[in-house]
Amino acid sequence: MISNLSLLRSVTRITRPSRNVPCHMSSALVPSHGSTTSERPSSLLPSHRGIVTTCTPRKKQQPFRGIIRQHPQKRQQRRTLSYKIQKDAKSALSQYTFPGAVIGIGGFGLSGIPETLINELARDDKATGLTVASLTAGVEGFGIGRLLDVSGKVTRIMSSYVGENKTLERQFFNGELEIEFIPQGTLAARLHAAGAGIPAFFTPTGAGTIYASGGIPIKYQPATTPLTPVLTSPPRQTHTFNSRAYVLETALQPDISLVKAYKADTAGNCVFRGTAQNSNPDVGMSGKVCLVEAEEIVPEGSLDPNEVHLSGVFVDWVVKAVDNEKRIERLRESKEEEEGGGNEKQAVHGASGGRGRIMRRAAKEFKDGMYVNLGIGMPTMASNFIPPNVKIQLHAENGLMGIGPYPPQGTADADYINAGKETITALPGSAAFSSSTSFNMVRGGHVDLTILGGLQCSAKGDLANWIVPGKIVKGMGGAMDLVGAPGARVVVTMDHTAKDGSAKIMEECSLPLTGKCVVDRIITDMGVFDTDKANGGEGGLTLVEIAPGVTLEEVRDATACEFKVVDPLPLMEDDSEKLGVAAA
Helix, strand or coil: CCCHHHHHHHHHCCCCCCCCCCCCECCCCCCCCCCCHHHCCHHHCCCECCECCCECCCCCCCCCCCCCCCCHHHHHHCCCCCCCECCCHHHHHCCCCCCCCEEEECCECCECCCHHHHHHHHHCCCCCCEEEECCECCECCECHHHHHCCCCCEEEEEECECCCCHHHHHHHHCCCCEEEECCHHHHHHHHHHHHHCCCEEEECCCCCCHHHHCCCEEEECCCCCCCCEEEECCCCCEEEECCEEEEEEECCCCCEEEEEEEEEECCCCEECCHHHCCCHHHHHHHCCEEEEEEEEEECCCCCCHHHCCECHHHCCEEEECCCCCCCCCECCCECHHHCCCCCHHHHHHCCCHHHHHHHHHHHCCCCCCCEEEECCCHHHHHHHHECCCCCCEEEECCCEEEECCCCECCCCCCCCECCCCEECCEEEEEEECCHHHHHHHHHCCCCCEEEEECCEEECCCCEECCEECCCEECCCCCHHHHHHCCCCEEEEECCCECCCCCECEECCCCCCCCECCCCCEEECCCEEEECCHHHCCCCCEEEEEECCCCCHHHHHHCCECCEEECCCCCECCCCCCCCCECCC
């Protein structure tokens, strides 16, 4: 009779079958690839503690579309200590690629992208007509941009933000490429759901917008002026819970997932670093096949189990990251004379005039102990005017709570960036996490305040800030998730009028909405407005502060909707001589 300890040791050396191998299991004792029960040691066949193990073949599955057919030599390789290690990316990738495959790619911007596997995918002649699912779409000629340089390689991009890739934008407007826009948190959640075996879920993100009702252009007709969509997004099913609309989303399971890890062991366990973690765990657990490239590969048992972010149970093969440029998209550094004082002087230099007034006024929204998400531009700069007696934690949706100032010169780290792809530091007490966890914080109401920019706001508190159809194609990023979270306080900072003098605050937004009745406060260079969000916006806007040197008539002339005015009407305070400290 074999001892319990010997049995355990035997079982841990038995390789699990691929997730596509047809077996019905009734216990955790799994036969190795290609084996039958008659081939296994007789000591493993009897039941253990009364549990009987069986493996009943299903009907023969139709070939390809991600079905794994492993060579006997590879099956033998996976029984050794390095059973999940492949010699290079080509060996790992070529056995799974096929025309029309859905490829999930980890990373955010250029941080945490699997450069080695992407470059090999670009060279793979079998990989054509691909659908690529990734939070962002990289830049021209690098990362996912490499795939777009190969004619016929990619048919569709599923992403939340594509604004930094001019090649992609050109191909989209020329009708050569399809883009399916998905809110960043929703995309991460759909990937995570696939790995968790959850076929669908409801989310408040996008409810009441064109994302839910359908009609977002996916593909344009070539060579037409004006641009004519030939394919648009379909309507999504919605349901009401607790008097609030929610959108039904389905799980997204790629045929192949490509992941970048900081460390991986020979059993496939992965460790990520900083904000380079981003969507990598979600992409890794979602795919029918998961291929990981790691900067460092260590022997099984070298990693502390408590530091593993992605279990080897999700991983099929690991390769060494040989293409590891780790390019920084937006290098931001603190100058020597500014070190020790955060980025205050940088903020002062860019904080004059009306925009400087907006930044300083936005900083008054911060309350001690808040968890805050700041959008790109003026909202981020507002963090440099936090009052000295206020301590907040800044949240980056790409996976960090506790953003610090820009790094000192020469110390920038590609594994630490904010949502604007700028290099940052992490403060003591900060925490890094995956994209899906980051947006769980948002949807769960754990982020107290969101400040972001806007293109238009309506009298009811609707916000439009992500697309100008036929002209600007960037994507909603994480904005729909941030403003759609139940209970979230949302403050919009923007110029009161557009460059052509037209009003940006109006009765109804003319641009597609980011969120419906989601704004609590609007801060412009002319004043501060509060909405009637609690009553569905029915009470309209109320002017609660006016900028120095601006008259009420000037505000009315620049605003395309009626609004109330508090009496007395206070001035927007100007604390330009009382700079605060950077977030801590």
